[in-house]
Amino acid sequence: MxxxxxxxxxxxxxxxxxxxxxxxxxEPAPQPSTLPSSLWKRAFAFDDKRIDESSGxxxxxxxxxVIWTFNDKKGPVRLYAVGPDGKTQAVVTLDGHEGVDPExxxxxxxxxxxxxxxxxxxxxxxxxRPDGIVVYQLVEPAKLADASVEAxxxxxxxxxxxxxxETLLVDxxxxxxxxxxxxxxxxxxYRAPADLSETRPNMLTWVxxxxxxxxxxxxxxxxxxxxxxYNKVRIWKGVEGALTSVLDIxxxxxxxxxxxxxxxxxxxISSEGPLSPVWRMDLPAELGVHEPAPPDDTAVSxxxxxxxxxxxxxxxxxxxxxxxLLAAGLVVVMRRESRAW
Numbered sequence: 001m002x003x004x005x006x007x008x009x010x011x012x013x014x015x016x017x018x019x020x021x022x023x024x025x026x027e028p029a030p031q032p033s034t035l036p037s038s039l040w041k042r043a044f045a046f047d048d049k050r051i052d053e054s055s056g057x058x059x060x061x062x063x064x065x066v067i068w069t070f071n072d073k074k075g076p077v078r079l080y081a082v083g084p085d086g087k088t089q090a091v092v093t094l095d096g097h098e099g100v101d102p103e104x105x106x107x108x109x110x111x112x113x114x115x116x117x118x119x120x121x122x123x124x125x126x127x128x129r130p131d132g133i134v135v136y137q138l139v140e141p142a143k144l145a146d147a148s149v150e151a152x153x154x155x156x157x158x159x160x161x162x163x164x165x166e167t168l169l170v171d172x173x174x175x176x177x178x179x180x181x182x183x184x185x186x187x188x189x190y191r192a193p194a195d196l197s198e199t200r201p202n203m204l205t206w207v208x209x210x211x212x213x214x215x216x217x218x219x220x221x222x223x224x225x226x227x228x229x230y231n232k233v234r235i236w237k238g239v240e241g242a243l244t245s246v247l248d249i250x251x252x253x254x255x256x257x258x259x260x261x262x263x264x265x266x267x268x269i270s271s272e273g274p275l276s277p278v279w280r281m282d283l284p285a286e287l288g289v290h291e292p293a294p295p296d297d298t299a300v301s302x303x304x305x306x307x308x309x310x311x312x313x314x315x316x317x318x319x320x321x322x323x324x325l326l327a328a329g330l331v332v333v334m335r336r337e338s339r340a341w
Contacts, residue, residue, distance in 0.1 A: 037248040043280040044086035051080055052274040056105030057257030062115040062140050081144050090144040094151040101125045106170030115140040120168030122179055128162030132201050157201045167217045186211040215256045220289045221264040228258045250279055264290030
């Protein structure tokens with residue numbers, strides 16, 4: 001029991017027990033599978049002429065079959081709730097907020113069951129913003145009707161200069177936010193602080209570089225990262241994991257939206273342009289996107305072996321270290337569970 005508890009604490013604290021560099025050979029990364037564009041089917045077309053620059057897309061957690069979108073325009077931020085027939089069911093305006101270059105959407109369910117929507121005013125058009133970018137968080141309306149609603153604004157800043165971005169990722173498991181920048185040769189992923197401040201800028205942290213031009217993306221229920229460009233969708237095993245699948249997509253005027261159904265079984269993609277179509281792809285079961293992320297038993301087993309081989313003096317003299325690791329792991333868990341969502 002104690003050994004498993006120590007292992008859990010070590011994993012939570014992000015600490016690795018040192019071992020021989022060549023103790024375990026790394027297997028080569030598997031080549032990503034490619035799926036054809038013929039798997040996509042036209043779901044519907046936007047019936048509302050006001051939706052002429054659909055940029056972000058999100059499949060509602062609270063209203064089955066409804067997707068949220070908005071226009072990539074400066075001015076009042078208005079979200080459109082669109083039904084499976086393409087007709088607008090409600091227009092929700094963020095009260096008191098003016099968008100500069102809104103580009104992306106996301107959502108998550110809070111610990112208390114509250115459904116949240118996020119709007120990423122993160123674009124750099126016509127130029128990157130020296131005063132930072134903004135993410136709005138609002139409670140998804142329980143009733144679909146035209147309304148003006150309150151939203152919380154979080155200002156984010158980059159650690160390494162100014163960037164253009166069109167992708168906001170919301171991890172549905174932890175509710176952490178990520179921003180993916182967009183450049184002519186690719187972009188970078190940045191992580192927002194776990195606890196966001198409403199009163200001061202929140203510094204982003206660099207995570208990784210990507211050699212692709214990304215126009216939108218999401219994190220699936222199992223933790224897979226799904227990013228789209230203008231002609232492909234790519235799936236990674238987590239934000240920092242390996243590329244596993246590439247999906248060809250139908251030709252679109254300017255494809256800048258992607259969403260996943262709450263059950264994780266289907267993807268939706270949209271494009272800018274009036275009365276533009278939305279395409280749907282039912283994800284093959286072998287991709288495993290809709291399955292819960294399995295525990296990392298391999299990492300636990302390897303660490304368990306290393307701990308079992310630790311000298312006895314380390315368990316005695318190093319007892320304080322083990323206690324600190326346990327405390328650190330518990331603090332991480334408590335901080336995550338106590339967020340006011």
